[in-house]
Amino acid sequence: MKSSNIPEVKLGIIAVSRDCFPIVLSEKRRAAISAACAAKGTDLYECKTTVENEHDMQKAVAEVTAAGCNALTVFLGNFGPETPETLIAKYFDGPCMFVAAAEGDGDMINGRGDAYCGMLNCSYNLGMRHLKGYIPEYPVGTAEEIADKIAEFVPIARTILGVRDLKIITFGPRPQDFFACNAPIKGLYELGVEIEENSELDLLVSYKEHAGDPRIADVCKDMAAEMGEGHYYPDLLTRMAQFELTLLDWAENHKGSKKYVAFADKCWPAFPSQFGFEPCYVNSRLASRGIPVACEVDIYGALSEYIGMCASGDTVTLLDINNSVPKYIYDEDITGKFNYKLTDTFMGFHCGNTPSCKMCSDRAVKYQLIQHRLLEPAGSDPDFTRGTLEGDIAPSDITFYRLQCDSEGQLRAYIAQGEILPVATRSFGGIAIFAIPEMGRFYRHVLIQKRYPHHGAVAFGHYGKTLFEVFKFLGIADIAYNQPKSLPYPTENPFA
Numbered sequence: 001m002k003s004s005n006i007p008e009v010k011l012g013i014i015a016v017s018r019d020c021f022p023i024v025l026s027e028k029r030r031a032a033i034s035a036a037c038a039a040k041g042t043d044l045y046e047c048k049t050t051v052e053n054e055h056d057m058q059k060a061v062a063e064v065t066a067a068g069c070n071a072l073t074v075f076l077g078n079f080g081p082e083t084p085e086t087l088i089a090k091y092f093d094g095p096c097m098f099v100a101a102a103e104g105d106g107d108m109i110n111g112r113g114d115a116y117c118g119m120l121n122c123s124y125n126l127g128m129r130h131l132k133g134y135i136p137e138y139p140v141g142t143a144e145e146i147a148d149k150i151a152e153f154v155p156i157a158r159t160i161l162g163v164r165d166l167k168i169i170t171f172g173p174r175p176q177d178f179f180a181c182n183a184p185i186k187g188l189y190e191l192g193v194e195i196e197e198n199s200e201l202d203l204l205v206s207y208k209e210h211a212g213d214p215r216i217a218d219v220c221k222d223m224a225a226e227m228g229e230g231h232y233y234p235d236l237l238t239r240m241a242q243f244e245l246t247l248l249d250w251a252e253n254h255k256g257s258k259k260y261v262a263f264a265d266k267c268w269p270a271f272p273s274q275f276g277f278e279p280c281y282v283n284s285r286l287a288s289r290g291i292p293v294a295c296e297v298d299i300y301g302a303l304s305e306y307i308g309m310c311a312s313g314d315t316v317t318l319l320d321i322n323n324s325v326p327k328y329i330y331d332e333d334i335t336g337k338f339n340y341k342l343t344d345t346f347m348g349f350h351c352g353n354t355p356s357c358k359m360c361s362d363r364a365v366k367y368q369l370i371q372h373r374l375l376e377p378a379g380s381d382p383d384f385t386r387g388t389l390e391g392d393i394a395p396s397d398i399t400f401y402r403l404q405c406d407s408e409g410q411l412r413a414y415i416a417q418g419e420i421l422p423v424a425t426r427s428f429g430g431i432a433i434f435a436i437p438e439m440g441r442f443y444r445h446v447l448i449q450k451r452y453p454h455h456g457a458v459a460f461g462h463y464g465k466t467l468f469e470v471f472k473f474l475g476i477a478d479i480a481y482n483q484p485k486s487l488p489y490p491t492e493n494p495f496a
Contacts, residue, residue, distance in 0.1 A: 003290025012069035026077025032143035071157035078113030159310035167258040172266025187405030231364040278387030280352030288355035304457035319348035343440030352388030363391030393432035412478035442482040445489035
């Protein structure tokens with residue numbers, strides 16, 4: 001997904017060398033990594049300054065900064081100089097990954113670099129200086145192996161860059177009795193995320209000011225082309241296009257000192273009657289271009305969505321962990337065809353915020369059944385409760401995840417990989433049948449036990465590895481996942 005709301009990573013590499021080791025060893029190994037990256041299609045700026053001391057460090061940081069690099073690989077081609085190499089992370093304005101060279105050049109006398117040892121001291125010194133450096137699961141490797149680690153670092157760096165330059169814009173307080181969407185904003189500031197909280201009236205005023213906007217006609221045409229004839233309400237297009245332009249202009253005019261934006265908006269109960277439609281379809285369109293709009297003023301849902309977009313390079317969605325799968329559907333369409341227990345499955349649902357590109361071909365703009373029951377006269381045709389994007393979400397691999405600040409102000413996260421099954425839901429809304437191994441235990445001993453809200457972010461693919469590394473780098477100490485049966489949760493009854 002190409003989006004101006006998500007960072008582009010320009011990665012550089014700086015080689016370091018301890019002065020009692022041959023500097024040529026680091027330089028030769030750095031060049032081999034650069035060549036391996038080029039062969040794998042990874043763009044990498046090779047810094048020609050090799051760092052042996054603090055003056056070299058300053059020169060190298062200036063060189064990669066001038067080259068436009070916003071993320072770095074610090075490469076220990078040999079043991080490495082502990083102070084200068086770690087100070088790179090202090091003076092370079094971007095995430096730094098630290099990796100080290102494996103031996104294997106043939107000469108184990110003058111060609112032995114001892115970077116395996118140096119990596120230990122590098123980590124120790126980063127800790128002493130309270131500097132953040134990303135260290136992969138196994139940070140030592142050959143040129144080809146380091147090139148693979150660099151490629152894996154790109155989405156991690158992209159996410160870190162995005163989060164630190166993100167502003168979340170909200171409209172309205174959390175709906176009554178939706179306390180699950182309410183969380184302390186203290187955790188946002190700890191991550192470097194800015195927040196701007198506004199009234200629904202601010203949004204309504206801006207929306208009315210966009211009436212007659214000359215761009216509306218083109219947005220209407222784009223909406224009609226996206227959905228296809230018979231899959232939208234023609235009389236709603238102008239209102240929805242006006243709202244889309246309202247949000248896009250607000251994002252552009254309210255970024256302030258930040259580069260990227262996510263929204264968390266109140267979408268009921270007052271919204272549809274005052275704006276004349278449900279905002280779900282417009283929200284889905286913004287998400288498809290890299291600007292998440294979380295429902296029900298779910299601030300950490302918006303943050304989670306944005307993190308998933310950066311990590312996956314693709315659009316995401318936010319769904320309720322909504323209802324169990326009826327046994328008759330399980331018996332008819334799942335058992336014997338897929339290797340999942342009934343308790344491994346559930347339905348993820350929301351009113352229609354999932355991007356249309358992730359839904360089955362019969363998706364359409366419809367009306368919100370629950371809001372219609374609540375807000376419009378019984379037996380009447382839907383009017384202002386129209387505007388949701390409904391249909392089954394298309395089958396794919398998925399990662400269900402969330403970053404949350406709990407009631408005590410502590411950040412925590414969960415990640416669970418699974419899939420959307422190619423099974424009809426027989427239901428309404430933007431919805432799908434999800435299957436996650438050991439979901440029943442995960443539901444009880446993570447989601448319930450750790451008091452997570454009902455909203456979960458969904459990335460369309462298996463991105464657990466990247467998300468886990470991102471959350472670690474962000475300093476999240478509690479990262480839960482769907483543990484296999486052989487690994488009980490601390491609160492799981494061993495006698496059950």
